[in-house]
Amino acid sequence: MSGIYIHIPFCNQACHYCNFHFSTSLNNKDAFLVALTKEISLRSSYLDDEPVSTIYFGGGTPSLLAASEIDHIIDELSRFHNIEPKAEITLEANPEDINKKGYLSDLAASRVNRLSIGVQSFCDEDLRFMNRIHDGEEAGLALRNSLEAGFENLSVDLIYGTPTLSDAQWADNIEKVISLGIPHISMYCLTVEPKTPLFDQIKKGKVQDVDDERANGHFQIAAKQLENNKYVHYEISNFCKEGFMAAHNSNYWKGKDYLGLGPSAHSYNQHSRSWNAANNNEYIAKLNAGELPLTQEDLSVADQYNDYVMLSLRTIWGLSLEYVLESFGDEFVTHCKQEMLPHISSGRIVISDAAYTLTGQGKLFADQIAADLFIVE
Incomplete structure (x- = not known):
């Protein structure tokens, strides 16, 4: 889908x-x-x-x-x-x-x-x-x-x-x-x-x-x-x-592919993201000339992992270490588990049905927690 x-x-x-x-x-x-x-x-x-x-x-x-x-x-x-x-x-x-x-x-x-x-x-x-x-x-x-x-x-x-x-x-x-x-x-x-x-x-x-x-x-x-x-x-x-x-x-939030159309719209297909010019006149002129008004960025494995962490932690479905292992490998699992420990100890993250989810208190610190789990290249 x-x-x-x-x-x-x-x-x-x-x-x-x-x-x-x-x-x-x-x-x-x-x-x-x-x-x-x-x-x-x-x-x-x-x-x-x-x-x-x-x-x-x-x-x-x-x-x-x-x-x-x-x-x-x-x-x-x-x-x-x-x-x-x-x-x-x-x-x-x-x-x-x-x-x-x-x-x-x-x-x-x-x-x-x-x-x-x-x-x-x-x-x-x-x-x-x-x-x-x-x-x-x-x-x-x-x-x-x-x-x-x-x-x-x-x-x-x-x-x-x-x-x-x-x-x-x-x-x-x-x-x-x-x-x-x-x-x-x-x-x-x-x-x-x-x-x-x-x-x-x-x-x-x-x-x-x-x-x-x-x-x-x-x-x-x-x-x-x-x-x-x-x-x-x-x-x-x-x-x-x-x-x-x-x-x-x-x-x-589940990382499905999407196509963005119109000025400033973003698109994503697992391995790259692109975004259109945030200018109506430029958008119209380029398309009238048969050109796409977009910029594209290829995503590294670390980028894809960081996206998954940021989005999954915001949801009721949470972050799955099994998914991290299958999609990104052992190194990412080890890093994720290590950085997760202080947030589990503080009561901001709980483990439920093999997924890590934010508690009510943890939701107030979602961005900070995700940043702690990121891999910086």
């Missing part, structure tokens, strides 16, 4: 924290769609005829595309790839787009069968801090409308750790999602990335920096609430009801 990611590089407004590639001008949207069609053709052999089980429209703001434009992209993909009949097809969407008259009914008639809605918060002060377009009321309406339109496979994105969000407000955000019966939640700690408005605001002292202790508290509040309501904590940032794991992202 493999997956396809399509990056739609347009937004109506720049969120203050976002460092993903996007443009707030839609002037070259049509030219982008033509270029995307060319890239689909030029990269048709990348997945080696593997069945495609997931398609994911990310961004940017994919819900700026009409349902007919989304279906056209899926049709083009189907010309060159074996898309499984029950493939998970996800569209990231913003509340203000979801609530436009007729949009949800058009989407429901399309091949999209899963929505990931960028709510981020139901607290208006929080949303203003992030420079989101929608307010809390509109966010709730978008979720209710999506459910009523028949989108049972529905995910919500939330952000925690913002200086405008109290513990009580964060718990209320989680409770709102639970009460609506949303089967999947992705929650991310606010990160301060260079070259973003938030970075500049903090540097100038206009807003508070992210407080790690506060953010860790938010994480623990949500984990307890969600697990008490029978959500499975299957990846550090992701919770779901039984049967609603995100297939596309799960394939990422």
Whole structure:
């Protein structure tokens, strides 16, 4: 099984924290769609005829595309790839787009069968801090409308750790999602990335920096609430009801091959990774000239091992020493076991079903633990 990611590089407004590639001008949207069609053709052999089980429209703001434009992209993909009949097809969407008259009914008639809605918060002060377009009321309406339109496979994105969000407000955000019966939640700690408005605001002292202790508290509040309501904590940032794991992202974490299309999109095939130019004009110009706008990096065995460590430890499936032995050899097993010992002793890692998984406390230190297990060439 493999997956396809399509990056739609347009937004109506720049969120203050976002460092993903996007443009707030839609002037070259049509030219982008033509270029995307060319890239689909030029990269048709990348997945080696593997069945495609997931398609994911990310961004940017994919819900700026009409349902007919989304279906056209899926049709083009189907010309060159074996898309499984029950493939998970996800569209990231913003509340203000979801609530436009007729949009949800058009989407429901399309091949999209899963929505990931960028709510981020139901607290208006929080949303203003992030420079989101929608307010809390509109966010709730978008979720209710999506459910009523028949989108049972529905995910919500939330952000925690913002200086405008109290513990009580964060718990209320989680409770709102639970009460609506949303089967999947992705929650991310606010990160301060260079070259973003938030970075500049903090540097100038206009807003508070992210407080790690506060953010860790938010994480623990949500984990307890969600697990008490029978959500499975299957990846550090992701919770779901039984049967609603995100297939596309799960394939990422399990190291499956994926093809990335669109400006800044990444691709991976076990032995190499590549990424497209993060510039709309360059992306369009190169494809119009029949060239691929990408850079490729071959992965060493150590790179592949480090990727496996980083991704597997984030999940409920954990890190398997048997897999490390089969894929990378004795030397990597010895290194991994040795570096794992202090984290086992501290209670941050446990051994279960021949896999090493992070405890609740360990999840707060996931990046540090993974870095300790890395092999540096």
